[in-house]
Amino acid sequence: MSEARTLPGFREFYPEDRAVIGHIFDVWRQACRRHGFREWEPPVLEPLELFTEKSGEEIVRQLFNFEDKGGRKVSLRPEMTPSLARMVGAKANGMPKPIRWFAIGENYRYEKPQKGRLRAFYQLNADLLGEAGPAADAEIIALCAECLLGFGLKQSDFRIRLSDRTLWFRFLARLGVPEDRAGLALAVVDKLERGSPAELLTAMTAALAGLDADPSAVLQGSREFAAARSFDDLARLASGDTAMEARLAEWKQLLDALAAMGLGECVAVDLTIVRGLAYYTGFVFEAFETGGEARALAGGGRYDALVKKLGGPDLPAVGFGMGDVTLRDLLELRGLMPAYADGPDFYALILGDDARKAALEDVAALRRAGFRVEYNLRDGKFGKLAQAAEAAGAKYGVIYGGEEVARGVAKIRSFADRREGEVPRSDLVPALRAVLEEGIDAVSP
Numbered sequence: 001m002s003e004a005r006t007l008p009g010f011r012e013f014y015p016e017d018r019a020v021i022g023h024i025f026d027v028w029r030q031a032c033r034r035h036g037f038r039e040w041e042p043p044v045l046e047p048l049e050l051f052t053e054k055s056g057e058e059i060v061r062q063l064f065n066f067e068d069k070g071g072r073k074v075s076l077r078p079e080m081t082p083s084l085a086r087m088v089g090a091k092a093n094g095m096p097k098p099i100r101w102f103a104i105g106e107n108y109r110y111e112k113p114q115k116g117r118l119r120a121f122y123q124l125n126a127d128l129l130g131e132a133g134p135a136a137d138a139e140i141i142a143l144c145a146e147c148l149l150g151f152g153l154k155q156s157d158f159r160i161r162l163s164d165r166t167l168w169f170r171f172l173a174r175l176g177v178p179e180d181r182a183g184l185a186l187a188v189v190d191k192l193e194r195g196s197p198a199e200l201l202t203a204m205t206a207a208l209a210g211l212d213a214d215p216s217a218v219l220q221g222s223r224e225f226a227a228a229r230s231f232d233d234l235a236r237l238a239s240g241d242t243a244m245e246a247r248l249a250e251w252k253q254l255l256d257a258l259a260a261m262g263l264g265e266c267v268a269v270d271l272t273i274v275r276g277l278a279y280y281t282g283f284v285f286e287a288f289e290t291g292g293e294a295r296a297l298a299g300g301g302r303y304d305a306l307v308k309k310l311g312g313p314d315l316p317a318v319g320f321g322m323g324d325v326t327l328r329d330l331l332e333l334r335g336l337m338p339a340y341a342d343g344p345d346f347y348a349l350i351l352g353d354d355a356r357k358a359a360l361e362d363v364a365a366l367r368r369a370g371f372r373v374e375y376n377l378r379d380g381k382f383g384k385l386a387q388a389a390e391a392a393g394a395k396y397g398v399i400y401g402g403e404e405v406a407r408g409v410a411k412i413r414s415f416a417d418r419r420e421g422e423v424p425r426s427d428l429v430p431a432l433r434a435v436l437e438e439g440i441d442a443v444s445p
Contacts, residue, residue, distance in 0.1 A: 009111075009119025019342035021122065024324050025104050027150040028124045032102040035143045037126055040101050042083030048073040050082045053310060055279075064108045064119075076108040080125045081303070081319065082310060088129055089312015097130030116295055116326045127319030129307070134250045136318050137283045137302060138257035144287055144298050144320050145263050151327075152336040155263070158297060161270035162285045164251070165301070167234070168225075168274060170243045175221050176213035184208075186274045189222050193272055226271045231255060234269065254283065279303045283318070289330050297330065298322035343393020345436060348375035349385045349413075351401040359400040362410065362428055369429045373398075390415050396435060398428075414440040421445050 006012050013021060029039070048065050065075035077083065080103050088099060103125045113119055126143055128136045141160060148158055168189070169182045177185050184207035188200060195203070204215040228234050231251060238244035258267050275284040284301030288294050300320025307315040331337040346366065350359040359375065366373045374392055376385050382399075389397050399411040399420075409422045412435060421443030423431040434442035 007119075009113035011118065011120060015342055020328065020337060021324060022342075023338060024151075024328065025122075028102075028104060028147055028322070031143060031147045031150050032124075032126055035100070035139065035146070037100040037102040037143070040084075040087070040103050041105060042077065042080050042087065042103065044077060044106075045074050046077055046083060048075045050086065050310070051075055051078060053082070062109050062111055064110050077105075078107055078109045079321065080105060080107065080123070081127070081306070081321075084125070084127055084319075085307045085310045085312060085317075088315070089307045089310060092129075092307070092313050092315055095130075098136065099127075099129040101129075102126040116329065118325055122324040124322045125319060127317060129315050129317040132304065132316035134254040134283070135257060136316075138254050138261075140300065140318050140320055141254075141258060141267065141285055142261050142263055144285070144300065144322065145266055147322060148287065148297065148327075151331055153330075153334065155266035156290060157330075157334065158266060158287050158289055160267045160285050160287045160298075161273045162254075162267055162283065163269075163271045163273035163275075164247070164283050165274060165280050166282045167238075167244060167247050167251075168271070170241070170247060171221075171225050171237070172218070173243075174241065175218045176211065177208065177218060178211075181208065181211065183278050185218060185222070188219070189226065189272075190274045192223065192226055228271050229269055231269060275299065275301050279306045279309070281305055285320070287322075289326075292330075292333060295326045295329070297326055343395075344372040344374040345394070346371060346373050346396050346398050346432060347389035347392055347394035348373060348398045348400060349382065349389060350376055350379070351382060351385075351399070352379065354402040355400040355405045358405045358425070359398075362398070362400075362425060366429065366432065369433075371432060386413075386415070396432075396440070398432070412440065412443050419445070 032039070048063070051059055051063065059078070063075045063078055065073065068074050084101065088101070104122065106120055106122050108120050110119060111117070124147065126140065128140055141162070145160060149155070165186065168186055169179055172182045172185055173179065185204065188203045188207055191200060191203070200219060201215060204219045208215050208218060225237060228237060234248055234251065238248050255267070258264060273284055273286050280301045281304045282302035285299065286296055287298040288296055298320050300318070302316070302318040304316040307313065307317060328337065348359050348363050350356050363373050363375050374394065376388060386397065395415055397413040397415060399413055404411055408425050410425055410428060411420055411422050412432070413420045419440050421440060423443050431443055
């Protein structure tokens, strides 16, 4: 039999790795709950049509899809937004608005594995549904920022680049591109930073086929519009256009709200961000690390038509997704990933059979009180047991010998500096709680 290996693009998590991913999840959950978001979870396996309905048949090549034993066409979920739209749509009429939901789960995409992009990855999704105004967009963008700041990153470590498909649609209309073709034109705009001039012109010509609009003029105008980097730039470009000026009033509300929340430093106007997925309908944004490889950390925007498209009511929505892969790379690069020793709070060192009964009574009581406790299953000498306790990641030992048990005490040992203290067994729970908060000085030597 050949050596068994992990499939390409998939990861396996040893306990120390699982502790790291658990830390990421904890920070995400804390940020979402502080903002009033409630956790939900979709199925891992969904009908294939759920994803093709949202993104078109072309997405199939990126999916882990197959026919199940019941003859149904199904797929592992590549993202959670379609499931969200379906689940919210099913009960939206009876739910108080706005709806604030978040989910953390593993998604699967069949694409070439590369640095920062795997076939299986964990992602945070946070969505706010039922509110159409820019206050909802500000709340989602603020949550995205807080999810990054919660790891110890500074606002200077990342930029949330903000754009607007609605503003783009109105600008393209000035260039002769009707709304029903603007999405195709934006797909070309999405490649402005990485496509060659010839490739871009060919793509824009195809996007505007049959229209009177000049592809070269639309491409040049789009380049100039995409160069805007401030609200003042937008105001200048919108001057004299009533529809665009009205939209800028909503831009001002959004930017003022973010500034009031103290997030002005990490938000930047950048109209090159249009988000390739066609279901986005208004403000869109992407978060990038600053310096280094400037990799994307998160992305999202408004998708007001999706819930209705998937069979639910007409419900405005805005949200974002943040993956764990590039985020972990950035935290490690910045030295912000804690050295996780996912070990016990205390390790009970039991020295002899005459101490074991008392020690096990205390171990059980400590565990019921919420402490993480391990102990030696076999008898051994103190030195070996201390080594085992430190190898398990324990900072403190609780030592039980026959002499200690006879006196009704337990000895507490700090493995960091080898200092010790004693506490009565009757006071063990509050004493060990104080040790975790204050250190070994909390107990008498």
